[in-house]
Amino acid sequence: MRIVVLAGGIGGARFLRGVKAAVPDAEITVIGNTGDDIHLFGLKVCPDLDTVMYTLGGGIDEDKGWGRTGETFRVKEELAAYGVGPEWFGLGDRDFATHIVRTQMLGAGYPLSAVTEALCDRWRPGVRLIPMTDDRVETHVAIEEDGEQRAVHFQEYWVRLRASVPAHAVVPVGADQAKPAPGVLEAIADADVVLFPPSNPVVSIGTILAVPGIREAIADAGVPVVGLSPIVGDAPVRGMADKVLAAVGVEATAAAVAQHYGSGLLDGWLVDTVDAGSVAGVEAAGIRCRAVPLMMTDADATAAMAREALALAEEVRA
Amino acid sequence: MRIVVLAGGIGGARFLRGVKAAVPDAEITVIGNTGDDIHLFGLKVCPDLDTVMYTLGGGIDEDKGWGRTGETFRVKEELAAYGVGPEWFGLGDRDFATHIVRTQMLGAGYPLSAVTEALCDRWRPGVRLIPMTDDRVETHVAIEEDGEQRAVHFQEYWVRLRASVPAHAVVPVGADQAKPAPGVLEAIADADVVLFPPSNPVVSIGTILAVPGIREAIADAGVPVVGLSPIVGDAPVRGMADKVLAAVGVEATAAAVAQHYGSGLLDGWLVDTVDAGSVAGVEAAGIRCRAVPLMMTDADATAAMAREALALAEEVRA
Numbered sequence: 330m331r332i333v334v335l336a337g338g339i340g341g342a343r344f345l346r347g348v349k350a351a352v353p354d355a356e357i358t359v360i361g362n363t364g365d366d367i368h369l370f371g372l373k374v375c376p377d378l379d380t381v382m383y384t385l386g387g388g389i390d391e392d393k394g395w396g397r398t399g400e401t402f403r404v405k406e407e408l409a410a411y412g413v414g415p416e417w418f419g420l421g422d423r424d425f426a427t428h429i430v431r432t433q434m435l436g437a438g439y440p441l442s443a444v445t446e447a448l449c450d451r452w453r454p455g456v457r458l459i460p461m462t463d464d465r466v467e468t469h470v471a472i473e474e475d476g477e478q479r480a481v482h483f484q485e486y487w488v489r490l491r492a493s494v495p496a497h498a499v500v501p502v503g504a505d506q507a508k509p510a511p512g513v514l515e516a517i518a519d520a521d522v523v524l525f526p527p528s529n530p531v532v533s534i535g536t537i538l539a540v541p542g543i544r545e546a547i548a549d550a551g552v553p554v555v556g557l558s559p560i561v562g563d564a565p566v567r568g569m570a571d572k573v574l575a576a577v578g579v580e581a582t583a584a585a586v587a588q589h590y591g592s593g594l595l596d597g598w599l600v601d602t603v604d605a606g607s608v609a610g611v612e613a614a615g616i617r618c619r620a621v622p623l624m625m626t627d628a629d630a631t632a633a634m635a636r637e638a639l640a641l642a643e644e645v646r647a
Numbered sequence: 648m649r650i651v652v653l654a655g656g657i658g659g660a661r662f663l664r665g666v667k668a669a670v671p672d673a674e675i676t677v678i679g680n681t682g683d684d685i686h687l688f689g690l691k692v693c694p695d696l697d698t699v700m701y702t703l704g705g706g707i708d709e710d711k712g713w714g715r716t717g718e719t720f721r722v723k724e725e726l727a728a729y730g731v732g733p734e735w736f737g738l739g740d741r742d743f744a745t746h747i748v749r750t751q752m753l754g755a756g757y758p759l760s761a762v763t764e765a766l767c768d769r770w771r772p773g774v775r776l777i778p779m780t781d782d783r784v785e786t787h788v789a790i791e792e793d794g795e796q797r798a799v800h801f802q803e804y805w806v807r808l809r810a811s812v813p814a815h816a817v818v819p820v821g822a823d824q825a826k827p828a829p830g831v832l833e834a835i836a837d838a839d840v841v842l843f844p845p846s847n848p849v850v851s852i853g854t855i856l857a858v859p860g861i862r863e864a865i866a867d868a869g870v871p872v873v874g875l876s877p878i879v880g881d882a883p884v885r886g887m888a889d890k891v892l893a894a895v896g897v898e899a900t901a902a903a904v905a906q907h908y909g910s911g912l913l914d915g916w917l918v919d920t921v922d923a924g925s926v927a928g929v930e931a932a933g934i935r936c937r938a939v940p941l942m943m944t945d946a947d948a949t950a951a952m953a954r955e956a957l958a959l960a961e962e963v964r965a
Contacts, residue, residue: 371751401721407744411769413751422740426725433689433731451729 330355332639333520334456337362337533338377339394340559340567340625342384344526347631349385349455351639357456358516360543362528363441364468364501364536367484369418370408372428373435376484377533378445378460379427386452388423394567397423417489442510459516461537464507468532470576471498483532492569496576499531504539509546517546522642524635525556525595527566527623530586531573538594548594553642555597556590557634558583561623562603587611587618597641599623599634617645648673650957651838652774655680655851656695657712658877658885658943660702662844665949667703667773669957675774676834678861680846681759682786682819682854685802687736688726690746691753694802695851696763696778697745704770706741712885715741735807760828777834779855782825786850788894789816801850810887814894817849822857827864835864840960842953843874843913845884845941848904849891856912866912871960873915874908875952876901879941880921905929905936915959917941917952935963 332355334345341359348357362377376395383389383397390396400421409416420428427448434444440463449458468483472494480500486492517523525534534556538544547554559570560583571581579589583600584607590598592615600607605620612618619641625631648670652663654677666675680695694713701707701715708714718739727734738746745766752762758781767776786801790812798818804810835841843852852874856862865872877888878901889899897907901918902925908916910933918925923938930936937959943949 370747371754372747401719401740403719403740404722404744404747407741408748411744411748411766413748422719422721423725425743426722426729429688429690429722430726430729430731436689448729 331519331521332357333360333516333523334358335360335362335523335525335528335534335537336377336381337526337528338365338380341377341526341528341533342381342389343394343625343631344528344557344635345381345385345456346628347625347633347635348524350628350632351635358512358520359456359458360513360516360537361445361458361460362533362536363460363462364466364504364532365483366465366467367418367482369415369420369428370413372425372432374420374428375431375441375445375460378458379424381458382445382449382452382454385454385456386449388452396421400424415489418484440510442512457512457516459512460510461513461543462507462540463510464503466501466503466507466536466540468536469500469502470496470573471500472496487569492572496572499573499576501536501539504536505541507540509540509542514542514546517543517550520550520552522552522639523547523550523554524638525554525590527557527559527625529559529568529570529573530579530589531570531577535577544594553596553645554594555599555638555642555645556587556595557599557623557638558586558601558604560586561601566624583607584610587616588614592616596645597638599637599641617641649834649837649839650675651678651834651841652676653678653680653841653843653846653852653855654695654699655844655846656683656698659695659844659846659851660699660707661712661943661949662846662875662953663699663703663774664946665943665951665953666842668946668950669953676830676838677774677776678831678834678855679763679776679778680851680854681778681780682784682822682850683801684785685736685800687733687738687746688731690743690750692738692746693749693759693763693778696776697742699776700763700767700770700772703772703774704767706770714739718742733807736802758828760830775830775834777830778828779831779861780825780858781828782821784819784821784825784854784858786854787818787820788814788891789818790814805887810890814890817891817894819854819857822854823859825858827858827860832860832864835861835868838868838870840870840957841865841868841872842956843872843908845875845877845943847877847886847888847891848897848907849888849895853895862912871914871963872912873917873956873960873963874905874913875917875941875956876904876919876922878904879919884942901925902928905934906932910934914963915956917955917959935959
């Protein structure tokens with residue numbers, strides 16, 4: 330079975346472990362969000378790609394969900410001693426090596442997709458990880474801070490400000506000019522099923538879908554497209570998805586997110602059992618819906634979620 | 648008193664501590680060798696500038712004489728895990744931060760001299776440290792390895808091969824097109840004395856003198872130019888200066904090095920007491936010469952060497 334998964338960071342990476350456990354023989358292609366990418370200290374940092382790579386490759390800090398296990402912060406301390414920031418972004422020494430290798434390869438002319446493949450030669454994540462695009466896309470957030478309107482990089486909004494100020498707009502800068510990375514459209518066309526993990530529908534999945542050609546390829550693939558709600562009981566399972574949903578005028582409910590994706594794209598939708606009351610409404614909007622446990626509390630629960638998603642896909646197909 | 652010192656790495660940096668101790672009120676300008684500079688992992692590494700900066704700024708690993716005190720090597724280990732080398736060059740985590748800041752500033756368009764000044768804002772070395780040039784100069788060494796002739800970067804010859812194979816030629820690639828960095832010629836013109844520390848006469852001092860205009864400015868400054876022999880008893884005090892002296896056809900003796908610099912450039916020369924027998928020969932070549940202890944065993948001995956050099960300069964002046 331060939332499965333395509335669109336992935337953001339922590340939620341997507343953990344869900345992917347469930348997919349691998351549920352169908353060990355599947356050929357899994359992960360289309361990774363790069364809208365979170367940021368240049369720090371002259372280095373290219375790809376938080377979502379790295380979270381997927383480290384999580385599936387056994388290098389992740391399990392407690393934090395991002396960054397490397399057993400991490401130290403000597404380089405960052407020294408940069409601060411030079412007065413060079415930002416200090417609010419936690420880059421560890423081990424993590425720095427990844428960004429140094431990536432930046433060196435990009436500087437030598439390799440596209441991000443080739444660089445990601447080279448990094449995965451070490452991590453062997455057991456999936457094919459492709460960035461959504463080799464072009465530069467940066468998600469910016471229009472905010473009001475201290476009475477002033479300004480646009481900040483998504484990482485600044487998310488990490489420095491912890492989404493504590495209202496977001497008026499979320500813009501994937503450069504997305505309209507971006508082309509899907511080599512292999513992205515082919516993987517979608519060849520897929521037996523496409524899954525949307527319980528990732529942020531705006532800044533993770535939404536950014537991937539904003540690259541011209543990807544949404545269309547998924548809609549036209551003629552295979553089941555099934556998503557899992559990142560909202561459980563009217564609140565995000567993790568992160569601050571509600572803040573960016575508000576910016577795009579979408580209610581932070583499982584049903585509203587399904588309708589935001591839309592029946593033209595989404596065939597099936599899983600909501601948590603606490604949101605069973607929303608199933609009928611989602612189905613009325615033309616999206617097959619089931620209520621199942623959606624908390625990724627451990628490996629078994631996560632694999633069960635993946636199995637439910639694939640079962641719903643088969644239902645849709647039949 | 649305004650003192651200009653041409654400096655390589657460890658020997659130059661330690662001698663500079665002696666100069667600072669000997670004349671605390673002096674305005675010292677250090678013209679640093681950049682021929683040892685190398686791009687590693689996409690980062691610009693300036694070993695000699697950093698050794699001077701760390702040594703005078705209190706950040707040096709005193710045992711090794713290079714690199715940072717209390718250093719760790721997490722980044723390097725991770726780079727090796729990615730299969731990215733070279734492994735033979737010892738870059739520590741703290742040191743990496745310096746190269747990251749430098750590379751970022753160079754990428755933003757600042758010349759190396761401005762970057763060095765910015766780095767020194769943190770280290771406050773108590774001297775004005777200027778790279779010999781803002782242009783790229785790389786010392787290459789023509790060697791024979793495994794029966795094949797090839798040219799390697801000086802660092803590869805020095806660090807990886809430990810000067811264990813014969814050097815046929817030493818070429819400061821790019822030097823002929825390089826311009827002295829801003830402030831270099833002005834410092835020389837304004838100097839009361841110019842000192843050559845007991846540094847490598849070929850790949851440290853020699854490379855600085857290979858930048859068009861610097862040798863001429865020193866010769867024309869009309870002030871005493873005094874050097875200290877890096878060769879004591881027919882062997883280098885540290886390092887492998889004899890190997891590169893052979894490549895340029897100079898005997899590894901205190902007297903031969905003085906004559907290599909030449910009386911057109913050098914007014915005074917200090918040899919170690921064990922080489923007292925060579926004093927007459929050096930003086931016959933037109934260079935005033937004294938035999939004094941030249942082992943930088945501790946701070947006092949080093950300061951005494953600096954005082955002897957300055958005393959010889961006054962003798963020349965008179």
